[in-house]
Amino acid sequence: MRTLITGGTLVGPLGATPTDVLVDGETVAALLAPPSAASRPAVEADRIIDATGKYVIPGGVDVHTHMELPFGGTAASDTFATGSAAAAWGGTTTIVDFAVQRTGEVVEEGLAGWHAKAEGQCAIDYGFHMIMGGVDEAALKAMDSLVAHEGVTSFKLFMAYPGVFFSDDGQILRAMQRAADSGATIMMHAENGLAIDVLVAQALARGDTDPIHHGLTRPPALEGEATHRASVLAQVAGNPPLYFVHLSASEALGVVSGARAAGRNVFAETCPQYLYLSLEEHLGAPGFEGAKYVASPPLRTNTAPHADDLWRGLRTDDLAVVSTDHCPFCFAEQKELGRGDFSKIPNGIGTVEHRIDLIYQGVVAGKISLQRWVETCATTPARMFGLYPRKGVVAPGSDADIVVYDPAVTTTISAATHHMNLDHSAWEGFEIAGKVDTVLSRGSVVVSGGQFSGRAGHGRYVPRGLSQYLR
């Protein structure tokens, strides 16, 4: 099966250029001069996709999702089937989800459990990072074996959530030393969880139980402090690649910028919620509405320039990646667990379907370039986590994961029309200039003309190599 995507503007490492794309089977066969070019050879194809007036971009790579994650006595509401289909609708063709080793559990068993959840369920390709809930001798050995044999090359540690996922500084140091030896990447949730737990208990004792107190008890200074501490520990451990997940605060960005300026292997991602939503307007919404916006780190105040700083970070590459931290919990029966006690609201926002659209709005607003949109949403995450050039670029030999994006259509996000298994949307009413038109996953059309034609089980597990950004 040969597919020709013709008439569009290809956006990639070379900029934005009128280019046709020939797909043969599951991979890109050739990039061709536009049909108007005299030098253009005759091309035969079984299927033609007309991309006139549209952008042709590599399928999105979302390296931070939590399908079916057990949390706070419930579980994230998207399965691998529903969440991967929603991702495809939104132009994302690869997810890297977090397999979990719970404290007291064997790492390999946690990974096997995640394979069992995802196998045969995904509409798009997927990989795994490993959450390390208990760094001990066996877990450290498992890190090496996952890198060597399982295609899992990144390990997430938590400075937050004492008693759940928390690692102390000694455990963090040991895992970092191991990563420095193997080349694996340490991913860090950087918030000072022990201090936060004190502030949470004090707030509840005062009777401050509304959702906004989730944000007020997790101040940006405690993200900045943890980011600094992790950066220092990594330096002492021999400078393994250190990647801060869901960076939300100017204080943390400053630490990352400083470490990068010093030539360190320090990287960071942010997420759409920190670019667009705020503590006052969303987490502080009247009544219990703010529960929809409870995530950690929390939405930040709009009285300080956190969001402006994050956009700047995306421009300067101090923030290399935009991921979603997709972790949806329904309002009914899930978010409602925390009525009268914000600390019992499951943490998470559902965004996997909207990342490409939301970051494109930064292009429309002149905050980032077209090329930066593609880099932060596809190319860099693929390189950062050992998927490039199979993923993250439209080039001969790459998987034909391709999105045709129509900048001329305007849409509005709503829970009534989204495809995530979620009874509300943190993005309700957001107007989007642009629309995902057609999506190919390994050469198969999975979304076209407002119809989904993908299927559970098309998506395959993708073993990953080491980060390609090592210094």
Ligand SMILES: [Zn+2]
């Ligand atoms: Zn997360």
